[in-house]
Amino acid sequence: MTTLLSPRDIEVALELRDLSDPTDGPHAMQVLLDDVLAALTHAWDCALDVQRRRPLVSVEDNYDRLGYAVADITRDARYSRYAAETVMLRSHTSAGVPPALRALAAARAADPEVDVLLALPGLCYRRDSIDRLHVGTPHQVDLWRVTTTRRLGVDDLQRMVALVVGAVLPGVRWRTSPAHHPYTTQGLQVDVCTASGWVELAECGLAAEHVLTGAGLDADRYSGLALGMGLDRALMVRKGIQDIRVLRSTDPRIAPQLLDLAPWRPVSSQPPVRRDLSIVVDAPVDAELLGDTVRTALGPAVEDLESVTVLAGTAYADLPDAARRRLGLRQDQVNVLLRLVLRPLSGTLTDQRANELRDQVYAAVHRGPHREWATR
Template sequence: MSQLHSQTAAITPDYISHTQLINALNLRDLSDQQQGAHAMQRLIEEIEQVLMVLIPTLLIQRCQPKPLVCIRDNYDALGYPAEGAAREARYSRYLDNSHMLRTQMSSAMPSWLRSWRTKPTQPIAILHHGLVYRRDCIDRWHCPEPHQLDLWLITPKQQDSVSSEELWLRISHAVLGRTLPKYSIERTATQHPYTENGQQLDIKIGHREYLEIGEGGLINAKLLAQHGWDPEQYHGIALGLGLDRLLMLRKGIPDIRLLRDPEPRVQQQMQDLALWKAVSRQPKTERDLSLVVDNTLDMDLIGETVRETLGEQSKWIEELKLLSTTPYEQLPPAAQQHLGMQPHHVNQLLRIVLRHPTKSIPTQLANEIRNRVYLALNQGIHHLA
C-alpha cells in the first residue's frame, strides 16, 4: 500500500485497473496528425518554424513516444528524489512496480540523450509532444490528460557565441512571442530536478490571477554527464509547455472541454488558429454539497474520484469549486456528531457546476449526479436531501 491515510488510499489505489489503462490509451492525442487534424498541431508547427529561423543550422527531430514508460525514466533518470511528492500514487498512474503512464513528456529525454553514441557537431533539438497522465481538479483550465510539448536543445559550446542563460531567454521569448503574441510572460524562479536556474512561465488572465503555461531552464550539467554528454563541451535548455492552455489562450477558447467537443460547430473551429467564435451555450446548473472528508484529500484527488464515479457524465461538469473548509476542532460538538466526523476529518462545502455542451440537464438528473458524487466522497454520516 502507498504511504497514504487509509481513507484516501481507498479512493486512489496504487495501480490503475485494466479498464482505466485501456481508456487512457484509447484517448485521442490531439497533437498527433495521424489521429486527425487539429489546431494544436498548428501551434507545434509554429514552434518548429521559430527554431529554424533562430538557428538555421539546427537539426530538429520530432517524436511522439509511447505513453507507457519505465518509472526510472519518468523520475529517477531525471533526478527526482525517491521520496518526492510527485511519485505518490495520488498524483501518478502506476501499472506495476516498474511501469507507469507518463506524467511528463520529459520522460522520453533520458533515452533520447543515451541514443547519441556519436555526438553531433551542430546544434540539435528534440520536440516531444503528446498526452501526459495525471490526477487533476475539475475546472475550465484542467483535465487529467493534458497535452504537453517538451523542447530540449543542445549545442556544442565551441560553436555557440551565447551563454546558456542567453540561449534560454532567446528561445523561450521567441517561442512564446510567436505562439502567444498578445500576452506578456511572467517569469518566476523555481526548481526542477533536471534543470538549473529554472523558471515557471505564467500568463496574467485576471486582475490577480495567473495561469501557468510552462516551465524550464538550463539542462542540468550532471544530467548531461549522466547520459553521456560532456558538460564541458555541450550545454542546452529544456522547455516544457502546456499545449491545451496555449491553444485556449491563442484562440480565446473559454473551456478546455471544447478542445474535444464533438459538436460540429465546435470541431469546425478546431482546424486552425483563428479566434474562437462563441457557440450557443446551455444554462449551467449548480448543486452544493456539505462533505466530511479526510484532511489529506485535495481537489486533484476529488476530481479523480468524481471522474471515476460519473464516467462519461463527468464531462458535463464545468467546474468543481471548493467554497470552504472547516477543520474538525472548529466545529461545535453537536455538528461533529451530526456529521459523523473524526479528528482527522474536515467539513468541506463543494459546489458542482454542471453544463452539458448541447442540451439542458433536467433537475432530477442533476440531483442524481449530485447524490452519486456525495456518496462517493462523503466519509461521515450520509444526509441526502
C-alpha cells in the same frame, strides 16, 4: 505502499485521444505546435527530431534521471499514477528526455557532431482539481536543443523564449522570473500578458549537466536548452477559449473552430446548475484527489461538470455532538461542503439529470455511514 492503477484505469487512460498527434485527425493544437517547431528550427538552422513516446514510462526516467529527490511530494500517489512499483503513466513529457538523450548518444557514437531540436509532445497523466482551466490529462511538449556546435548560454535561452512566445502569441508582451527545475540550471518561468492578466505559458532553463552525462553525453562537448510548455493552455490563450473542455468538443458548432488558430467565436452556453453536497471525507482534505475521484466516477458524463469546489471543511472537534451523530463522523474525518457546477457544452440539463450526477458524485466521495442523497 504505492496505490496502483487497475488494468481498466490504464486502458481508459491509453484510449484517450492525443490532440497533438495527427494520427487521429487534425486539430488546432497541431497547427500551434508546428508553428513553434518551424520558428525554432528556422532561426537555429538545426535538425528536428519529433518523438512520440509511449505514455507508460519507468519511474527512473520520469523522476530519478531528471534529478527529482526521493522525498519530492510530486512522487506521492496522490499526484502521480503508478501502474506498478517501477512503472507509471508519465506525469510530464520530460519523462521522454532521458531515453531521447540516450538514443542521441548511441546514434552519435560514430559522428559526434550534433545540433538538433528534440520535440516530445503528448498527453500527461495527473491527479488534479476540476475547473475551467485544469484537467487530469493535459497536453505538454518538451523542447530540448542539444548541440556540440557552440556553448549555449542564458542569451540563447532568452532567444528561445522570444521565438516560442512569438510563435504562440505574435506581438504579445512577456516576462520571465526565476524558477527551479531539477533538470535545468538558470531556470525561468515564462508569463504572457493577456486580457485577463499575466498567465504562465512555459518553463525553461539550461540543460543540467547531470541529465546530459547520465544519458552518456559528455557535458564538456554537449550543451542544451530545455523548455516545457502546456499545449492546452497555449492554445486556449491563442484562441481566447475560456473552458478547457472545449478543446475536445465534437459539437458541430465547436469542432470546426478547433481546426485552426482563428479567434474563438463563442457559442451559446447553458446557465450553470449548482448542487451543494455535505459529505464526510477522511482527513486531510485533498481537492486534487477529490477531483480525480469525481472524474473517475462520472466517466464520460464528466464533460457536463464544469467545476468541483470545496467551500468549507469542518473538523470533528469543531462540530456539535448532534451533527457528529447525524453524519456518523469519526475523529479522523472532516465534514466538507462540496459545490458542483454543472454546465453542458451543448444541450440542456434537466433537474433530474443534474440530481443523478449529484448522486453519482456523492456515492463516490462520501465516506460516512449515512447517505443523505438518493435519486428519486
